[in-house]
Amino acid sequence: MSRTLRETVRSVARVAAPAALTRIGPVPTSSQQVADAVARPASAPDRSAGPAACPWCGASTVDAVPTGTRRVRCTSCGVQLTWPWPDAAELDHAYADWYRPEGGRFSGPGDAILRITRGSTAWTVDRIAPDGVVIDVGAGDGHLLDALHRRGRDAIGLERDADTTARPDLRDDALDELERPDGGAAAVVLWHVIEHLPEPRIAIREAVRLLKPGGVLVLACPNADSRQARSFGDRWLAWDQPRHLVHFTPAALEEGLRAEGFAVRTRGHLRAGQSVFCALHGLVGRVPGAGDLYDAIRQPDARQAPLSGARRAWTAAVAAAVLPVAALAAAGEALEGRGASIYLEAVRTDTPTSEPHGR
Ligand SMILES: [Zn+2]
Numbered sequence: 001m002s003r004t005l006r007e008t009v010r011s012v013a014r015v016a017a018p019a020a021l022t023r024i025g026p027v028p029t030s031s032q033q034v035a036d037a038v039a040r041p042a043s044a045p046d047r048s049a050g051p052a053a054c055p056w057c058g059a060s061t062v063d064a065v066p067t068g069t070r071r072v073r074c075t076s077c078g079v080q081l082t083w084p085w086p087d088a089a090e091l092d093h094a095y096a097d098w099y100r101p102e103g104g105r106f107s108g109p110g111d112a113i114l115r116i117t118r119g120s121t122a123w124t125v126d127r128i129a130p131d132g133v134v135i136d137v138g139a140g141d142g143h144l145l146d147a148l149h150r151r152g153r154d155a156i157g158l159e160r161d162a163d164t165t166a167r168p169d170l171r172d173d174a175l176d177e178l179e180r181p182d183g184g185a186a187a188v189v190l191w192h193v194i195e196h197l198p199e200p201r202i203a204i205r206e207a208v209r210l211l212k213p214g215g216v217l218v219l220a221c222p223n224a225d226s227r228q229a230r231s232f233g234d235r236w237l238a239w240d241q242p243r244h245l246v247h248f249t250p251a252a253l254e255e256g257l258r259a260e261g262f263a264v265r266t267r268g269h270l271r272a273g274q275s276v277f278c279a280l281h282g283l284v285g286r287v288p289g290a291g292d293l294y295d296a297i298r299q300p301d302a303r304q305a306p307l308s309g310a311r312r313a314w315t316a317a318v319a320a321a322v323l324p325v326a327a328l329a330a331a332g333e334a335l336e337g338r339g340a341s342i343y344l345e346a347v348r349t350d351t352p353t354s355e356p357h358g359r
Contacts, residue, residue: 045072049084055199055246056256069234070241077252080224085198086242094243115143121218122147125187128265128345129216132186137175137203138193145169175206184212190219192274195244204260211348217262219344222274225249227333228340232282237294238274238340250342262346269339275330276323278340283322284315291315 045066054061059076064083067073072083086094122144125134132154136144139157145167148155155169158178162170171178188207194200207217222238223229224247229236239247254264269275281293291307296315307315333339 045083050081051085051198054079054081056201056248056252058201068239071239071247077255078225078249079252080247082241082245082247085245090242115147118143119147119150121189121191122151122153124345125189125216125218126151126153128218129187130212130214132183132212132215133181134187134189135178135181135185135210136189136191138191138196139170142167142170144189144191175203175210178206178210180210185210185215186212187216187218190217190221192220192222194219195221195240195246195248198245200246201256201260204257204262208261208348213348213350215348216265217257217344217346217348219253219342219346221248221253221342222278223248223250223269223338223340223342225251225338226269226340227336227338228275228278228282228329232285235282235285237278237281248342253342253344257344257346261349263349264344264346266343266345268343269334269337269341270330270343275334275340276327279329280319280323280326283326284318287318287322289314290318293319 045064047062050061050072052061053059054064054074054077056079057074057077059074061072061074061081063075064072064081065075066083067080070082070084071080073080126148134148134153134155136148136155136157139145139159139162142157142159145155145157149169157167157170158173158175159170160172162172164170164172188211190203190207194203197203204217211217222240222244229238229247238244250267254267257264277293284290284293289311291311291314293315295307296312296319330340
């Protein structure tokens with residue numbers, strides 16, 4: 001085994017192994033302290049470079065703590081915010097055509113895998129939701145809608161600039177523009193969406209408005225409190241800045257949902273996807289000569305930067321070699337409750353537990 005590969009395997013083992021085996025020296029009292037210690041840059045954040053109030057809990061961001069090259073942490077609720085917050089021009093560029101080209105994003109089986117995983121999500125949503133329509137927020141290519149329709153579910157999707165003529169089940173609307181279905185929706189799905197929203201708390205309130213009592217919210221997003229986030233620091237794929245604006249921890253997310261009148265029924269990590277791939281991406285990125293794995297699996301016109309055939313082949317070979325370790329790492333951190341993604345099922349009740357902060 002080469003020295004580089006050996007070091008890579010060791011670094012993965014550190015991610016996968018129980019925390020008790022990997023701590024050296026004083027044990028931090030919270031994961032937040034560890035994350036801050038690992039990633040804290042020297043300079044204080046520019047207070048004017050983002051929203052004055054945390055878009056999740058409403059607290060002032062004046063005391064926000066730097067946690068990475070482009071992130072600060074709200075000292076009130078613990079979410080991290082992309083900081084500086086991107087302006088419209090930067091976001092336009094970040095969501096330019098390469099992000100989701102017409103020919104599909106991924107090479108080979110990538111888009112097919114996406115369809116299969118959406119089928120699994122559709123099965124879950126159909127099983128746990130009461131009768132009625134399902135609303136998929138950020139429906140993308142409509143794979144989840146297709147899977148829900150195949151199960152006989154009425155479902156509509158929201159997607160900006162959607163071709164609503166080709167797909168009448170898509171709406172080119174924002175959440176707050178969508179009319180409440182008669183009797184209320186059975187489910188609202190926010191599948192790797194909430195982290196993209198500049199006002200995520202308002203999206204949750206819109207979900208409350210749209211849902212019938214007993215209706216379910218199904219939500220998945222990256223876990224900023226995961227072992228991967230800590231281990232890979234700024235290089236963790238799921239920060240995905242500047243597209244991801246708010247980086248949630250399970251505790252902050254659940255507290256906010258409860259305050260808006262949801263009862264969290266199920267939480268987990270593996271069902272939200274991404275865990276193995278993000279671990280793999282981080283590990284491959286540590287091997288000299290390997291390219292960006294996310295680019296390597298995308299169609300040529302869906303890449304952020306060109307990638308030569310030879311470099312892509314080397315990247316793929318490295319990925320295949322470390323895949324078992326990445327899978328082990330992802331499973332280990334999920335079992336420990338520190339998985340790379342957060343998966344939540346929450347039921348709308350009629351009684352918010354606290355006064356909402358101002359809209
Ligand atoms: Zn906050």
